[in-house]
Amino acid sequence: MMARRAGRVAAPVSSGLAGAAAASEGRRAVATGATSASGGTAVVWFKATDLRLHDHGPLSKAHAAHSHVVHVMCIDPRWFGASPTGFAKTGFHRARFLSESVADLARSLAARGSSLVVRASRPEVALPAVAAACGASAVYAHSEVCSEELAADRAVRAALHGLPSPVRLSQCWGNTLHDVADLPFDASSDTPQVFSQFRRLVEAKCKPRPPLPPPPALRPAPPGFAAGTSPHGLAMLPLDGGGPGSQPPHSHAAVRPLPASAVDAVLAGRVPMAWELGCALPPGMDTSALRPVAPPAGVGLPPGVALASGPGATSGGAVPPDAPAAPAAPAPALSARQVECGGLRDPRCAIQLFGGETAALARLRLYLWDEDRLREYKQTRNGMAGQGFSSKLSPWLAVGALSPRQVAAEVARYERERVANESTYWLLFELLWRDYFRFACIGWGSDVFRLAGPKRALDPGRGWSRDPAVWGPWTRAQTGYPLVDACMRELTQSGFMSNRGRQNVASFLARDLEADWRVGAEWFESLLADHDPCSNYGNWTYVAGVGADPREDRYFSIPKQARNYDGHGTFMRLWLPEVAGFSPEQLARPQDYPQGLDVVRRRAKLAFQENAHLTDEVAIKRAVAKGRYWVREIHATHALHKYRSIKKRYY
Template sequence: MTESEPTTAIVWFRRDLRLHDNRALAAAAEADRLVPVYCVDPRRCGSRSYGGSEPFAFQRLGARRARFRRESLAALRERMREAGTDLLIRRGRPERVLPDLAADVGAGTVTFHDLPAPEERSVRAATTAALRDRGVTPRRFWGRTLHHPADLPTPYTAISDTYTDFREAVEAESRVRAPRPRPSLPPLPTDDDPTISDPLSPGELPSVAEFVEGEIEASERDDRAALDFRGGEDAALDRLSAYLWDGDRLREYRETRNGLVGADYSSKLSPWLNEGCLSPRRVHAAVEAYERERVANDSTYWLLFELRWRDFFQFQVLKHGGQFFAPGGLRRRDVEWRWDEDDFERWAAGETGVPFVDASMRELNATGYLSNRGRQNAASFLANDLRLDWRRGAAYFETRLVDYDPASNYGNWAYVAGVGNDSRERAFDVVSQAKRYDPDAEFVTRWLPELASLPPERAHEPWTLSPAEQADFGVELGVDYPPPMIDPESSGDDPV
């Protein structure tokens, strides 16, 4: 190629579906022509087997997250078209699609963001090897975390496995890079360009059914949902603005973050962060602006504290790889996890007879979202009270959550199950937790309307109703609501 010939680059979108603060996009946009592409990888859809010594099958992507991803892709395509280009959709494995596409358009480079989970890194390795075999230069970047790996006090392979130590180190010795603005985007190669071997077709956006194997679960939005999560960069930035500036809720984040009902008890930015519609550095910049213009307090700090928790799990997955997902977790504990299909199905359906757990699971099933407090208690009940394999619960969350992220989901589950990044026992007293965080039983009765006639104290402990009281309140245990699967008095401690 002579210097006078135009350069062409491909940007491969993964979980970074945004234009702002996108280093891979900015690098590719330095070329004369740009080909943005998203690959619908069949390995990421349908059912799969959880590997290892005790494999089991599960649906890896549920309809709600599939819909959110499709909305995010549609929004990204719209932004691309407004900028005078387009988003190509290709179906197939990236290691096969991208080398062929590079040959078709005469691209010399493919840029992309790296991701931390072992499977994601395996796809990256296969893709970069295939590109190099075809004479194409892969260029990878990092945009997943608040802190860049190069800015950590130590290499990620040497970071502490304890969050407090990690946080204190990055707060003292690291920095957060400023988010990058949206780049100007060069055009697509035109079909009449002689270097193009095949006409460029944008391709159809994937349907929800294409992501989900078998019968699609009902995915209508539930009126009781905490927030109407819609995919895309614009929706992400709108939520950030609404929470910080319009609602002015950041000033009370630390006090409200354990809430259970409503749109603003927490930031609820996680679906957009995890799909890459929102950069964590953009959030950091917004928090700093809020602190300058309104208030800097424990709550503004605490949102950044939680973003560093998210970083911690991303780097832990990078450090430990597959051990992060093993039955014994990072602590390699030899635990004989029980398996009982009926018990698991009762937990998953919200039919355990413990209202706080059941309300949590029913909210998850109906909306794809669940508060952090609900997640911790539902996870503790499965792993610590029922002693069922924590990975199966985590895999169920993987299917259902609209904000699923491999590192955060499995990291938090392992943490609660006592095999992760904390040596302390994390068993929750779910009844005590219910009384503390849902004193008026508003959350429980919202998702368990069959208990709505009960006073709050009894709604959390319906098994204490005498036969006469059951008749008075119109709630018959075993008919209207199941008896508890466990002795509630034997549930765990009561961590804050």
């Protein structure tokens, strides 16, 4: 959930994988019903990455092996601190999506006669308290990969072991298409460093396991454990000294507690909303563009939300790419509470994101079956405007409201019942990318969060700047390049950005602005509803040239990308009303955009100053040609001529 700057953690991960592999064998017995309840009480620890009932190994194992089960979700205050650059680690959009996902899980458990205990506390504080209160002998949870999540697991294990009656932490692998135990290599040391090699090995020797169904019947909590439940299915328990400000004996970490509003919500039997967790709206968000948006059919309205009636209300199922832009008349800025409680969202966004397993399965059904879009996925996946151009399942995969194996099973059924083609394969191909980054991060450890990345090498010719004057316009969608600014504005307004947009804005920040790529990764981590540390940081290292990309100096030309993927300017005009009168070519070439011309001039001046000491023409050519986008895009063609023409024209 948070940005990392810790040391390498490959060794602890490796030891954890041995237990995960052994536990995965137990899952097979669970799936076939070979394990029967043996009595006693278990706790299922739901995390921010597995908020579902289907294909949930710890849930299935606990209900098969115990006569009583308690379900717990801990909202960790460490998720809501500040990143090294100073951004909110979990921003408003991601917090709202998470809150909705937890609330949906609580409703699903309540519908099956069970409940969810939600605690606004660190898991190493809350889980031992709940385990002691219900007399549990085991806590079941999924295994982790990244440093902060692993640290939380170790803290929980130590706290459970330190109880008067020690409680074991049983973990198993999950949340990937392939199980770690099925890989044809040791993930902690031998994961191929190039994706194509990984793909060939896995496709040749692995097959995804079928998803586990939800337990046929949920075991009850032990008698007398819960004093009662709220209408939302949350167990109403006192904090018993385990509030967010308390410290377990083994921990000396200073953790800022969550706001009192979050604790009050939990005590009242509600899942805290984003505003109650202290999440403010993203800087620069235009609240005048927001409208009440109802969730898709079959998806419940999040608790605490009351949609305003009127002509501005829209459905969350499908928003057309030509949705109205922001009104011309200025409107008072709204607070995070007003936006969230009013169900306000930007109707221009490619998809309206509602958290939870119910919404995830509805989206999967809509994309594959109702609209039959999977058959053309490969051809449309690089679109930028409209909800149907790609699956957009990543937000639900990120919070675990949807299992990748469930997606694979539905794709297989689609291939049997409708069509099997390159597009159906390509959706699984994208899930393989997700697997690759997760397994690769096991071996990379915290290198994936360092400036030099998994390559452990930096190009000395690049600036890697952390100066806000360099990256600030990028975060504010004020670079002067319409394609970049439109993507960044959609992110600010909605918590979503297309895959094509992400590649372009990441390349722009890392290659063109020559900023520290981790600034961009932290900004994505804060705002993207589908943030996953392995995929987010892995992709950023890839684009920045410090990751697993076998190509040297991969680069995205923004004008070329604008022409290829938004040739009519539909997406750019949708998010930038100020350029509504620009032609497609003016939108593609930022030199014709006054603000963009200023940026070009500033960057060209910097390029000139950096290379002013060079006298050899060959050296000058190499320096200018090496990623100097600002120079390349000004009219001259020959590298040396570009350099000299800039000097003559502007200085």
